Amino acid sequence: MIRFVDANRRLLALAGIVIFLLIPLVVENKLLIHLAILGMLYAIVASNWDLTLGYAGVFNFAHLAFFGIGAYTSGILAVKLGISPWLGIPCGAATAALASIIVSIPAIRLRGIYVALLTFACSQLVLLLLLSQHQITGGQQGLTGVPQLQIGDFRFRESKFAHFYLVGALLLCSTIFLRRLVASDFGLSLIALRDFEEYAVARGIPLARQRLLAFLFSSIFPGLAGGVYAHFLIVASPDIFGFSLATLLLSMVLVGGVATIYGPVVIGVVMTYVSELMASSAWMSDVFGVSRGPVRFMFVAVIIVLTMRFFPGGVWGLIKEYSARSRLGGATADEERA
Amino acid sequence: MTAILSVNSATKKFGELVAVDNVSFEVNEGEIYGIAGPNGAGKTTLFNLITGIPYHTDAGVVTYRGEDISQLSPHKIYELGIARTFQKETAFDTLTVQENVRIGAVFGTELAVEDYDSAVDAALESLDLIDDRQRLAGELSLYAKKRLMIASAIVSNPNLLMLDEPAGGLNMAELSELESLILRLSQSEMTIIIIEHVLPLLFGVSNRVMVMDFGERLAEGAPEALARDDAVIEAYLGERGKDAFHAISG
Numbered sequence: 001m002i003r004f005v006d007a008n009r010r011l012l013a014l015a016g017i018v019i020f021l022l023i024p025l026v027v028e029n030k031l032l033i034h035l036a037i038l039g040m041l042y043a044i045v046a047s048n049w050d051l052t053l054g055y056a057g058v059f060n061f062a063h064l065a066f067f068g069i070g071a072y073t074s075g076i077l078a079v080k081l082g083i084s085p086w087l088g089i090p091c092g093a094a095t096a097a098l099a100s101i102i103v104s105i106p107a108i109r110l111r112g113i114y115v116a117l118l119t120f121a122c123s124q125l126v127l128l129l130l131l132s133q134h135q136i137t138g139g140q141q142g143l144t145g146v147p148q149l150q151i152g153d154f155r156f157r158e159s160k161f162a163h164f165y166l167v168g169a170l171l172l173c174s175t176i177f178l179r180r181l182v183a184s185d186f187g188l189s190l191i192a193l194r195d196f197e198e199y200a201v202a203r204g205i206p207l208a209r210q211r212l213l214a215f216l217f218s219s220i221f222p223g224l225a226g227g228v229y230a231h232f233l234i235v236a237s238p239d240i241f242g243f244s245l246a247t248l249l250l251s252m253v254l255v256g257g258v259a260t261i262y263g264p265v266v267i268g269v270v271m272t273y274v275s276e277l278m279a280s281s282a283w284m285s286d287v288f289g290v291s292r293g294p295v296r297f298m299f300v301a302v303i304i305v306l307t308m309r310f311f312p313g314g315v316w317g318l319i320k321e322y323s324a325r326s327r328l329g330g331a332t333a334d335e336e337r338a
Numbered sequence: 339m340t341a342i343l344s345v346n347s348a349t350k351k352f353g354e355l356v357a358v359d360n361v362s363f364e365v366n367e368g369e370i371y372g373i374a375g376p377n378g379a380g381k382t383t384l385f386n387l388i389t390g391i392p393y394h395t396d397a398g399v400v401t402y403r404g405e406d407i408s409q410l411s412p413h414k415i416y417e418l419g420i421a422r423t424f425q426k427e428t429a430f431d432t433l434t435v436q437e438n439v440r441i442g443a444v445f446g447t448e449l450a451v452e453d454y455d456s457a458v459d460a461a462l463e464s465l466d467l468i469d470d471r472q473r474l475a476g477e478l479s480l481y482a483k484k485r486l487m488i489a490s491a492i493v494s495n496p497n498l499l500m501l502d503e504p505a506g507g508l509n510m511a512e513l514s515e516l517e518s519l520i521l522r523l524s525q526s527e528m529t530i531i532i533i534e535h536v537l538p539l540l541f542g543v544s545n546r547v548m549v550m551d552f553g554e555r556l557a558e559g560a561p562e563a564l565a566r567d568d569a570v571i572e573a574y575l576g577e578r579g580k581d582a583f584h585a586i587s588g
Contacts (some may be wrong), residue, residue, distance in 0.1 A: 185444045188433065192441050195430045198391050202424075203490060204416035204446025 020168060024161045033164055035276050036269065037232060040167045043268025044174045044225040046252035047261050048218045054259035055182055056214040057194030059112075061120035062103045064249065066096040066219040068240040069126065070226025075146040075236035076136060085149050089227030096223025097216055099126070104215035108208050127241040142237035149231045156232075163232055170228065171265065174221040178261045181217060190214055191259075244297055248275055251300045255307045257314025267315055275300060339366040342498055342529050348387050348398035350380075357383040359553040360398070365498070370520065370530045372544030372561070374537065376573055380553035381533045382425055385502055389422050390415050402498070417446040421491035422500035425533075427483035427507075431476030435467055435486055438475050442490035449494075461493035465519070481512045488519070498529045505536040513539055541565060549573065 024033055045067045052060045070092035077088040103122045107115050130137045137143055149156040149166070156162040181187055189210050192200040201207050230236040239245065252271050256263025278296040311318055341364040350358040358380045365371040373381050387395045390412040400408045407415055421442070430438050439458045443449055449457055462468045465485040470478065475486060484504055491499060501520070505513055513536065520543045524530055534540035540547065541561035548558040551573040557564055564570050572580040 185440070188437055188441055189445065191433060192430045195432055196428060198412075199424065199428045199430070200441070201412040202389060202391050202416060202422055203442045204413045204494070205441065206411070206413045206445070 017172075021165075024164050030160070033160060035273050037163045037167050038276070039269035039272030040171045041225045041229050041232070042249060042252065042272050043265045044171050045222045046249045046256070046264035046268040047175060047178055048220075048222050049249060050253050050256075050258060050261055050264045051178060051181070051190075051218040052214050053253055054261075055187060055194065056190045056211060058107070058211060058214065059116040059119070060103075060107070060215065060218070061116050061246070062099075062123040062126075063119075063218065063222065064241060064246050065103075065123040065126045066100060067222040067226040067229070068130075068236075068238075069096045069099050070223035071230035071236040071240060072130060072137060072143060072226075073223075074227035075143045075230040078147050078231070079143060079145055080136060085147060085227070085231045089224055089231070092227035092230075093220050093223030096219045096226065100215040100219035101212065104212045107215070108211040123241060127238060130238060130241075138236075140238060142235050142239075143230070144235050146230050146234045146236060148234055149228075157234075163228075167225075167228060167232075170221070170224060174225075175261060175265055177217075177221065182259075182261060186210070186213065247297060247304075248272075248300055251304050254304055255314055257316030257318075260314065260316040260320075263314050263316030271300070339369075341365065342367045342403060343388070343531075344399075344401040345384070345388065346399045346401070348384065348395050348400060350383055350387055350393070350396050356553050358387060358395075361550070361553070361555045362398075363548050363555065363558060365529060365531055368524070368527055368529055369545040370524050370532065370543050372540045372547035373531065373533045373550065374535075374540055374547055374564075374570075375550035375556070378552075379550040379573075381550055382502055383553075384550070385422060385500055385531075385533065388415075389420060389500065391422075413446055416494070416496075419494075419497035420500065421494055421496035421498070423484075423487040423491055423502055423504060425502045425506065427480055427487065429475035429478070429483050429486050429490075431474065433475060434472055435475055435478070436462070436471040438486055439467075439490045439493050442493040447494040457493050457495075461489040464492065465489040480507050484508070484516075492523065492528070496528065498531065499523065501530065501532045501534075503533055503535060505534055505539050517543055 023036065027033060045064065049060070049063045052058045052063065070089070073092035073095040074085060074088035077083040077091055078085055083091075103119060107118050110118060131139055134140075149162070154162075156166070182190070189200070189205045192203070192205055193207060193210060197207065226240070229240075248271065249268075252268040253264045255271065256265070256267035275296050278299060307314060313321070343365040345364070346362050348358055348361045349356070361380070361384060363371075373384070375381050386393060388400050388407075390407070390410055394409050398408070399406055402415075402418055402420060405418070407418065407420075410418075430441070433441075436458060439461050440454060442461075443454045443457045459468065462471055465488055467482065467485055467489055470482065475483065478486060488499075488501070488504070504520075505516055508516060517539055520530060520532065524543075532540060532544065541564075544561055546559065547561050547564050549556045549564060549567075549570045556573055557567050557570050559567075568580060
């Protein structure tokens with residue numbers, strides 16, 4: 001039974017990868033491809049947020065700052081110092097990782113709302129720092145003129161496939177990294193600390209170290225994604241730190257299902273499409289009588305509320321529940337969670 | 339006899355309330371040391387002070403094998419070989435029984451990676467939980483959860499095991515099993531401190547017992563002597579209860 005389930009999963013994963021590879025060959029609409037790339041970048045940020053929020057139970061509002069720091073670091077290195085994006089992007093991830101350590105030190109011993117307040121303050125501090133250094137960062141207008149990615153004479157923006165496959169590979173690596181992490185003893189320790197902190201430390205789990213590592217591990221791929229984002233859109237904008245994007249990404253985690261990783265990955269892409277297509281269609285704003293921007297965020301907020309009220313486990317929770325019911329008694333609790 | 343644990347003048351205050359008041363005692367290697375006392379006597383607070391969860395002493399010193407552990411982090415205390423259970427049945431409910439015990443084996447122990455699985459299996463066998471290994475801990479009965487807590491504590495093969503009211507809520511058959519288990523663990527050279535309200539169990543397994551009341555150490559000695567100690571009887575039954583006790587027992 002277990003082997004059958006494993007084989008099915010492998011087949012599903014393989015089918016998913018093949019379908020993914022075929023998408024740019026089949027889809028002609030450039031907007032849909034553009035949104036897919038954006039959705040995958042957001043999915044990376046959201047699924048890594050799931051590590052701290054879902055598994056560690058720590059509400060880290062500075063998470064988006066890691067994405068922003070990656071974007072600005074790589075952008076500034078390229079624009080101001082002429083450093084290749086292929087070096088700038090890893091530098092962005094390293095800077096995001098450093099920032100995660102700085103944020104985590106005061107945050108790891110706090111609980112609940114105090115973590116949210118402190119990390120939100122840190123995120124705003126980074127934003128203010130960027131805005132105040134407008135000669136370097138471009139201030140409110142953002143950092144423009146960020147070079148696009150290229151290898152030799154091959155320019156990524158001129159190809160329909162390049163960004164799609166690059167970001168897809170990054171998302172795949174990020175997802176594998178996260179799944180391995182949460183299935184490891186480190187993942188167990190995060191769940192234990194989240195479920196019952198006092199009991200967890202009584203079993204030898206070093207709270208400060210594990211939480212610091214959770215912050216650190218959750219910052220690396222968003223840092224990389226931020227760098228790619230800046231070179232993909234050829235701009236690094238302070239909007240990255242805004243509440244609107246934070247709400248959208250939070251909806252990906254909550255609607256996808258906290259502590260699932262796969263949920264935010266899938267719903268990350270879906271929500272990006274929904275949100276962006278709502279922003280570009282007129283009928284919703286005509287119906288509600290307000291401009292298009294607010295309507296989509298109202299929609300996102302309503303989706304979050306409805307999910308929390310009726311499906312607190314999110315979409316992935318529903319899928320797992322359905323899958324567990326349809327199996328004939330042979331599944332173990334380990335498989336249920338995997 | 340060598341002392342494995344020494345508590346000297348431990349004190350803990352919560353505002354005006356003195357929960358543990360200048361308490362001193364020693365536990366010898368290999369013995370079962372009982373702690374009794376009415377509700378609110380400060381027994382669990384004393385356990386919390388020894389293990390640093392979730393607070394340390396305001397004054398006084400806790401020494402484990404000669405090392406001052408009064409202000410040490412809880413995970414460091416576990417690393418030294420002190421494992422405890424909690425009064426309320428406690429488990430990581432979203433993890434399986436096996437994963438619950440594995441946590442005790444992985445962190446803060448000297449076990450090699452390749453020995454984790456065998457150590458977990460041995461602990462599960464010992465507590466008769468091997469058939470429940472894949473169940474979620476949240477699905478277990480009260481007695482099974484209490485055994486799981488002990489399994490996750492002994493998997494690290496601690497030198498000092500601290501059991502906080504392990505018999506609470508158990509029926510007679512389970513109490514009997516628990517008594518056998520405690521004696522079996524003690525035979526494996528584990529030192530045990532046990533807090534318990536079920537006095538027949540406590541007095542049955544302990545080499546020595548300390549009785550606490552209002553945060554203070556009221557008496558200490560062999561169980562059979564304490565059972566006839568007027569101060570102890572009064573702490574449990576009050577003055578009139580003590581008189582009635584003497585009238586009944588002659």
